[in-house]
Structure formats: structure tokens, C-alpha cells
Amino acid sequence: MTEQPLRILGLSGEYRPSSKSGMMITQALSIAEAAGAEVHFWDCDKNPLPFVGEDGCWEHENVKAFQELASSCDGFLVCSPEYHGTMSGVMKNTFDWLYDKHVGGKAFGLMCTLGGMENSNTLNHMRIMLRWLHAWPVPEQLAVGHVKEAFDDHGELANAATAERLNTLVESVLRTATMLKSES
Numbered sequence: 701m702t703e704q705p706l707r708i709l710g711l712s713g714e715y716r717p718s719s720k721s722g723m724m725i726t727q728a729l730s731i732a733e734a735a736g737a738e739v740h741f742w743d744c745d746k747n748p749l750p751f752v753g754e755d756g757c758w759e760h761e762n763v764k765a766f767q768e769l770a771s772s773c774d775g776f777l778v779c780s781p782e783y784h785g786t787m788s789g790v791m792k793n794t795f796d797w798l799y800d801k802h803v804g805g806k807a808f809g810l811m812c813t814l815g816g817m818e819n820s821n822t823l824n825h826m827r828i829m830l831r832w833l834h835a836w837p838v839p840e841q842l843a844v845g846h847v848k849e850a851f852d853d854h855g856e857l858a859n860a861a862t863a864e865r866l867n868t869l870v871e872s873v874l875r876t877a878t879m880l881k882s883e884s
């Protein structure tokens with residue numbers, strides 16, 4: 701039997717792939733795709749998720765499609781901007797639509813972008829939150845500080861060390877997702 705490729709879903713805590721977190725996800729997904737994964741990106745700009753608790757939210761067609769897509773994926777690459785020392789509201793609301801039944805036992809790679817100096821607050825907050833979803837964030841992680849200067853004119857990461865850390869992170873997610881998939 702032919703083995704199915706890993707399915708990897710990119711989630712950004714900012715609207716649009718052209719945002720800095722969107723650009724990080726684009727880079728991360730292209731590394732995963734080059735390694736043989738089937739990649740998907742949930743674009744909150746094209747397919748907004750309602751706020752949890754909003755009128756009619758539980759039956760919203762985007763929520764159903766999002767949860768189905770998440771359930772069908774083996775691993776996740778996530779990037780949130782840091783807002784006031786933590787993940788953005790868009791990121792948290794995206795996570796709030798996910799439960800153990802969609803992402804439990806699956807690998808996550810965590811990234812964040814910051815206007816100022818890098819730190820691990822947003823990464824740590826996402827890591828703690830993933831405990832409640834029974835998900836498996838890999839130990840590697842990436843915070844990109846002073847993000848306005850982080851990309852060159854071609855949308856590639858300008859700093860070679862940052863690009864290398866991104867490669868290592870994505871490889872770890874793919875390796876862990878393969879392991880966890882074989883266990884399930």
C-alpha cells in the first residue's frame with residue numbers, strides 16, 4: 701500500500717498571508733511541502749472564524765470546514781504576532797475552535813513575530829494552552845524579533861541563522877508527526 705503524505709495545516713494569528721506571521725507560515729509550509737508533505741493554510745481573511753460565543757457561531761459553515769480540515773491533518777505550523785506580551789486575539793480565537801478530538805495527539809510547531817526584541821512569552825503561552833488540547837508541541841520553536849526587517853525583497857528570511865532554525869523546527873514537526881501517526 702502506498703503511504704499517504706503527511707497533511708500539515710498552517711495557522712496564522714494575523715489576517716492574510718501577506719502579514720508577517722502569514723509570511724512565516726508561507727515559508728514554513730514551503731519547507732514542509734519540499735519534504736513531501738501535503739500542505740494547507742487556513743486564511744482567516746478569506747474564511748473568517750466567528751468569535752466563540754457569537755450568535756450563530758456553533759453552526760457557522762467556516763467553523764465546520766475548519767474543524768474538519770484540522771481533524772484531517774497530522775501536524776500544525778502556527779505563528780502568532782506578539783500583542784501586549786502574548787498571542788493575538790485572532791490566534792486565541794482560532795485555537796478556541798479546536799478541541800482534543802481535532803488536534804489531540806498531533807504535532808505542533810510554534811513560531812511568533814514581534815515588533816520589538818524577541819522573547820518566549822507568546823511561545824510559552826501557546827505551549828501551555830496546547831496542554832488543554834492534548835497536543836504535542838515540539839521542543840524547537842522560533843521567535844522572530846524586529847520582524848519588519850526580517851524579510852528580504854523576495855519575501856525570504858534575511859537572516860541565515862533564522863532560516864536554519866525554521867528548517868530545524870519544520871523538520872522536527874514532520875518527524876514527530878510521522879512518529880505520532882504511526883502510533884495512532
Ligand SMILES: Cc1cc2nc3c(=O)[nH]c(=O)nc-3n(C[C@H](O)[C@H](O)[C@H](O)COP(=O)(O)O)c2cc1C
Pocket residue numbers: 714719720721780781782783784785786813814815816817847848
Ligand atoms: C495591539 C498590538 C500589540 C503589540 N504588542 C507587542 C508586544 O508586546 N511586543 C512586541 O514586540 N511587539 C508588539 N506589537 C508588534 C507586533 O508584534 C507586530 O506588529 C507583529 O509581530 C506583526 O508584524 P506586522 O504587523 O508587520 O505584520 C504589537 C502590535 C499590536 C498591533
